[in-house]
Amino acid sequence: xxxxxxxxxxxxxxxxxxxxxxxxxxxxxxxxxxxxxxxxxxxxxxxxxxxxxxxxxxxxxxxxxxxxxxxxxxxxxxxxxxxxxxxxxxxxxxxxxxxxxxxxxxxxxxxxxxxxxxxxxxxxxxxxxxxxxxxxxxxxxxxxxxxxxxxxxxxxxxxxxxxxxxxxxxxxxxxxxxxxxxxxxxxxx
Amino acid sequence: xxxxxxxxxxxxxxxxxxxxxxxxxxxxxxxxxxxxxxxxxxxxxxxxxxxxxxxxxxxxxxxxxxxxxxxxxxxxxxxxxxxxxxxxxxxxxxxxxxxxxxxxxxxxxxxxxxxxxxxxxxxxxxxxxxxxxxxxxxxxxxxxxxxxxxxxxxxxxxxxxxxxxxxxxxxxxxxxxxxxxxxxxxxxxxxxxxxxxxxxxxxxxxxxxxxxxxxxxxxxxxxxxxxxxxxxxxxxxxxxxxxxxxxxxxxxxxxxxxxxxxxxxxxxxxxxxxxxxxxxxxxxxxxxxxxxxxxxxxxxxxxxxxxxxxxxxxxxxxxxxxxxxxxxxxxxxxxxxxxxxxxxxxxxxxxxxxxxxxxxxxxxxxxxxxxxxxxxxxxxxxxxxxxxxxxxxxxxxxxxxxxxxxxxxxxxxxxxxxxxxxxxxxxxxxxxxxxxxxxxxxxxxxxxxxxxxxxxxxxxxxxxxxxxxxxxxxxxxxxxxxxxxxxxxxxxxxxxxxxxxxxxxxxxxxxxxxxxxxxxxxxxxxxxxxxxxxxxxxxxxxxxxxxxxxxxxxxxxxxxxxxxxxxxxxxxxxxxxxxxxxxxxxxxxxxxxxxxxxxxxxxxxxxxxxxxxxxxxxxxxxxxxxxxxxxxxxxxxxxxxxxxxxxxxx
Numbered sequence: 001x002x003x004x005x006x007x008x009x010x011x012x013x014x015x016x017x018x019x020x021x022x023x024x025x026x027x028x029x030x031x032x033x034x035x036x037x038x039x040x041x042x043x044x045x046x047x048x049x050x051x052x053x054x055x056x057x058x059x060x061x062x063x064x065x066x067x068x069x070x071x072x073x074x075x076x077x078x079x080x081x082x083x084x085x086x087x088x089x090x091x092x093x094x095x096x097x098x099x100x101x102x103x104x105x106x107x108x109x110x111x112x113x114x115x116x117x118x119x120x121x122x123x124x125x126x127x128x129x130x131x132x133x134x135x136x137x138x139x140x141x142x143x144x145x146x147x148x149x150x151x152x153x154x155x156x157x158x159x160x161x162x163x164x165x166x167x168x169x170x171x172x173x174x175x176x177x178x179x180x181x182x183x184x185x186x187x188x189x
Numbered sequence: 190x191x192x193x194x195x196x197x198x199x200x201x202x203x204x205x206x207x208x209x210x211x212x213x214x215x216x217x218x219x220x221x222x223x224x225x226x227x228x229x230x231x232x233x234x235x236x237x238x239x240x241x242x243x244x245x246x247x248x249x250x251x252x253x254x255x256x257x258x259x260x261x262x263x264x265x266x267x268x269x270x271x272x273x274x275x276x277x278x279x280x281x282x283x284x285x286x287x288x289x290x291x292x293x294x295x296x297x298x299x300x301x302x303x304x305x306x307x308x309x310x311x312x313x314x315x316x317x318x319x320x321x322x323x324x325x326x327x328x329x330x331x332x333x334x335x336x337x338x339x340x341x342x343x344x345x346x347x348x349x350x351x352x353x354x355x356x357x358x359x360x361x362x363x364x365x366x367x368x369x370x371x372x373x374x375x376x377x378x379x380x381x382x383x384x385x386x387x388x389x390x391x392x393x394x395x396x397x398x399x400x401x402x403x404x405x406x407x408x409x410x411x412x413x414x415x416x417x418x419x420x421x422x423x424x425x426x427x428x429x430x431x432x433x434x435x436x437x438x439x440x441x442x443x444x445x446x447x448x449x450x451x452x453x454x455x456x457x458x459x460x461x462x463x464x465x466x467x468x469x470x471x472x473x474x475x476x477x478x479x480x481x482x483x484x485x486x487x488x489x490x491x492x493x494x495x496x497x498x499x500x501x502x503x504x505x506x507x508x509x510x511x512x513x514x515x516x517x518x519x520x521x522x523x524x525x526x527x528x529x530x531x532x533x534x535x536x537x538x539x540x541x542x543x544x545x546x547x548x549x550x551x552x553x554x555x556x557x558x559x560x561x562x563x564x565x566x567x568x569x570x571x572x573x574x575x576x577x578x579x580x581x582x583x584x585x586x587x588x589x590x591x592x593x594x595x596x597x598x599x600x601x602x603x604x605x606x607x608x609x610x611x612x613x614x615x616x617x618x619x620x621x622x623x624x625x626x627x628x629x630x631x632x633x634x635x636x637x638x639x640x641x642x643x644x645x646x647x648x649x650x651x652x653x654x655x656x657x658x659x660x661x662x663x664x665x666x667x668x669x670x671x672x673x674x675x676x677x678x679x680x681x682x683x684x685x686x687x688x689x690x691x692x693x694x695x696x697x698x699x700x701x702x703x704x705x706x707x708x709x710x711x712x713x714x715x716x717x718x719x720x721x722x723x724x725x726x727x728x729x730x731x732x733x734x735x736x737x738x739x740x741x742x743x744x745x746x747x748x749x750x751x752x753x754x755x756x757x758x759x760x761x762x763x764x765x766x767x768x769x770x771x772x773x774x775x776x777x778x779x780x781x782x783x784x785x786x787x788x789x790x791x792x793x794x795x796x797x798x799x800x801x802x803x804x805x806x807x808x809x810x811x812x813x814x815x816x817x818x819x820x821x822x823x824x825x826x827x828x829x830x831x832x833x834x835x836x837x838x839x
Contacts, residue, residue, distance in 0.1 A: 003522050009465055010514040013472070016554075017507055019562050020476075076260055076346040 041068075041149045042133045049100050049108060049122040056121050061149055065175040066095045068143040069119070069159070070131065072103040073111045075139040081158035082115050088164070089118035093178045098122040101131050101139050144168070146175055192255050195243025196334035199284075202236035202291070203324035205229045206317040213314020223310045227301060230294045230313055233320070237291040241284055244333055245275050254341040257281060257333040262345040265725035265753065266353065273358040274348040279498075280333035282361055286478075287327060289362070289369045290320045297373065297398075304394055311380035312373075319372055322505050330498045350726070350752045350759045356416030360409060364436060367406025368474040371439055373398040374446060375471035378464045379513050382520045387464060392454035395467070397818040399450055400671070403443045404809030410436050411802040418795070419762055426689075426798060429578045434557045435477030438550055442470040445546040447809075452539050456601055458528040459536075461521040462543070468517060472510040473550075478502055480557070531603035538599055541592045545585050552581040583636055586683055590643035593676055597654035611657075615649035630692070640687030644680035651676055671812025678804030685797025694791040697777070701784040709791035711772065712736045716744075718776075718785065726752040726759075731776040731785060733763065747776040747787075771795050 041058060048054040061068075069085060071078040089096050098119035100108045105124055112122070125131055134143070144153040153171050155163060172179055209229040212222050244257075248271045253259040261278040262271055276285040294316045301309050327333070377395040381387040413436065418426040427433065446466040452459045530536040556573045598604070598612050623642035651673050658665060698706055700715040707713070716732040728750040736742040745763035752759065762775040770793040777786030 006461065006518040006521050009469070010511070010518050013510055013514055016476075016558065017503070017511070019558055020503060020506075074346075076342070079342070 037151055037154055039151060041143070041145050041151055044130055044133060046099075046123040046125060046130055049098075049105060049124040052124070056123055058149060060121065061095065061097065061145065062147070064095055064147050065172075065177050066097055066145040066149075068097045068099065068145065070099045070101045070134070070136050070139050070141040072101045072139045073107040074103065077158045078140045079115070081140055081160065082118070084159050084161060084164060085118040086116050088159075088168075091180050092172060094172065096120050099125050099130055099134075101125050101136065102128040144171055144175075191243050191246050191250075192252065192334045192336065195240040195247075196332070198236040198240040198243065199287075199324060199328060199334075202233045202240065202287075203321060203328065205233040205236065206321040206324060209233065209317035210314050210321055213310050213312075213317055215314075217310075218307065220306070223306055226310050226313050226317075227298050230291075230298050230317065233317070234291040234295040237288045241275075241288045244281055244284060245272055248272060248275050251345070253343070253345050254336050254338055255333070256335045256337045259337055259342050259345045261348050263348070263725060264344050266348065267724050269358065270348060270353050274352075276361050277348045277352045277357065278333075280327070280331040282365075283323070283327050283331055284333055285362065286365050286369060287320065287323050289365045290316070290323060290372065293370055293373055294320070300397075305386075308380055308384050308386060311383055312376045315376040315379050316372060319376075319509065322509070326498070326501055326505065330501050350750065353725075353752075354416065354420055356412060356420060360412040360416055363405055363412060364409030367402055367404075367409050367443075368436075368439065368477065370398065370402025370405055371443055371471040371474050373402060374450075374467040375513070378467035379516065382464065382516050385520065385523065387453075387460050387521075389454050389457045392450050392463065393817065396447075396450050396454060397813050399443065399446055399467075400809045400812050403440075403447050404806045404813075406436070406440050406443060407802055407806035407809060410440060411799050411806065414802075415799050419764055426795065429556065429573075429575050431557050432477075432481050434553050435473075435480045438553050438557075439470050439473035439477060441546050441550040441553065442466055442473050445543045445550075446470050448539050448542050448546075452536055456528050456530075456536060459539075461517075464517060464521050466543075468510070468513045472506070472513075475502070475506050475509060530601070533599060533604040533606065533609075535596065535599045535601045535604075538592050538596050542589065545589045545592070549582065549585050552578065552585075586686075587636075587639050587643055590640075590647055590680070590683060593679065594643065594646040594650045596676075597651050611653045612650055615653055616646050619643070619646035619649055634691050637687045637691050640683050644684040644687075647680040648677055666815050666817070668812045668815035668817065671808040671810070671815070673808070674811060675805045675808030678801045678806075678808060680801070681797050681804060682801025685794045685801055688794040689792050689798065692793050693795075694789075696789050698787055698789065699780055699784050700787045701782060704784075706789065708735075708772070708789045709770075710738050711791070713772075713774070713789060715785070715787065717783075718779075721748070723750065726750045728761070729776070729779075731763075731774070731787070733774050735765065735772055745772065745774050747774045749776045766796060768796055769793060 041061065043058050045055055045057045048056055067088070071082075085096070088094065096119045098121070100122055103126060105126065108122070108124075112119075123130065128136075134141075140158055142155045142159055143151050146152050152175070153167065155167065157163075159168070169179070206229075209226050212229075213226045215222075217223065244255075246252075247255045247258050248262050249268065251258070251262065251264045251271070253262075257278060257280045261281070262274045266274065274281075276282040294313065297309075297313065297316070304312070374395050377391070377398070378387075381391050410433075413433070414426045417428065417433075446463065446469075449459050449463045449466050453463045528536075556577055559573055594616070595609065595612050598608055600608075619642050622645050623638055626641055627638055655665075655673060658669075694709045696706065696708065700706065702715055702717040705712050705714045712735070714734040714736070716734055718729050718731050721728050721730050728748040731747045731749075733745045733747070734742060735745055743765060745765055747763035748761040750759045750761060760775050762773055764774075765772040770791060773790035773792060775788045777788055779785055
């Protein structure tokens, strides 16, 4: 066996590693590739959780930037991001829409009463059909829409202070959403 | 308090492994320092055990102030699932990984007197360095002891219901024993390269550990496959899912290593190749961890997806594998021995075996990684499915079986053609048997005939060899018994795979109560659905009466469970297991008028797949007890060198 051939395994390994790195950086975008990105948010019509007689459609979301958050009471991560959502609601003028995904309405109402309600609208998606339209992997997921109703950002996973500072805040500023107060930006680092 | 104790123990274990790694790899000849590495290894195990016990304790006492417990447990779960939930999530399973790594190191110290001290110190040093990497990974990216204070939840989120099962209690520990166990031959290979001692004696030291790790890996994969079969409700037992592939790749490399090591031990050749396989095996364990934990490939198994973790593992992988392969490239060429052998020799057939296994490994690697490459280049997504893998694995498995059938008759170096007569004889018998099966069962595919024929041939030719040896009156070495068992297991496995893949019957039907359908000469009647309550779920249980034509009838119950905490719905198939066939019923969705969508399977010989694999694992364990390995008493490097040279010259 020649000396040079002993380097072959190392070469193969380095190419696999490079592939792994590239593949990894593809998926490490913090967002699973969404078919919706830079596309209009789908048309929908859903019942409001708080006022079941009211129907909310996409038209209600147009005209200003919207943060759409998919959540459920059965999802522990949703609970951990709730506080951050409360801060965003308190300190910005973005329209916040919650989609209560595959959930039991009574529990959801109880949750909002107990932990506070950051949303301007809460849509009742107990059968998950709206979730399918949006290509939801699992709760929580968050979409940021511009005033024209196009998805400009999607996050799979929780909105924590790091995501807020690094991902959302710059996009909020780009969309000219008013951000008051400092605590939302600097909350626990 | 208890979680903090666990956390602190883990930090201490990490510090000990740092010291052990530094001293172990420092080339010191100071015997006190060398002994200190052994003590630190023992201490590290004790601390890892303490740390793990602290986490188990937190689960057992429902301490939901610990974030990991809150996310993976629930006060309603039965106690055994609370305990097994310790390794149900990412953080805890990694702590188990560390505990097992420390356990292997502890086991090594029990055998330490059998190896030259400087070599053994290196082995421990390498293992400690690896373990340090694992502990840092746990502490910095996946700490299971982080608290949720002051926002302590009242109850936990529950363990993923898929994992609330006996299979999960035993599957990860066994699999990890295998994954992590491959670190031992890896450390032996690197230490052998560093100490420039790779010879027959080295191979003999390594074989025990390799066999053990391989047997655990085999058993772990088998259990995983069995779990998927009855828990996922799809009736399949292998899905070529990236995570399954991640465990299959190290297994293929380790299987090749087991065989190549035997050549290196007996003939002193194939050295570079053996070293490379030892490095490859463990590298694939790490790659598997990367695939599963980084979320680079989406899969049903990837519960925790976190880019930070993926990056850490990728860097770790680059250092460990890159480093060892560089060392290999620089050192492996030295002292290579040329040993001549004939075409009809054990060496040559081992080469065929290794070649097939490596091609198989390349196929799985390609099938697993190609989707990533495709996405990187084109931005699109593809998925590589079962047909791709089957196209390669069917012929590879069959060729492997041919090599296996001839192998027992071959000598090392060269074999006279006349010695192959028993092989021809047993081939004839196997052919007759296959034709008989063909007529009785009427299998439609040629592959089935080939698998049955070759499987029988392997059994017969091993039987003939066994008979010859027994007649000579020699006592059979354990290694020989183990090998024979493992090879028989392989035949059982391929026969099972071929039959169950082609002869199974499956139907998806709509059934109202009192409806009957025929499934493989059995009348299946749907009696109706009853409500049952489990400890942390409620279920709708479909009751079925199965009446075979021949023997007595029995009842099967398939459940659709709704778990309270996560509101997840799970199916639990009703299975009548049999050596010859399984009858498998799973409940689908409720339809109108009390009718249900029902999936019925009849799967002949499906048990053989796992029985065969378990037989392989059992063979691996048996081989460990061979006297050649248990009675090693070698004190210094010099005597082993001469012994090894003496061996290679014969």
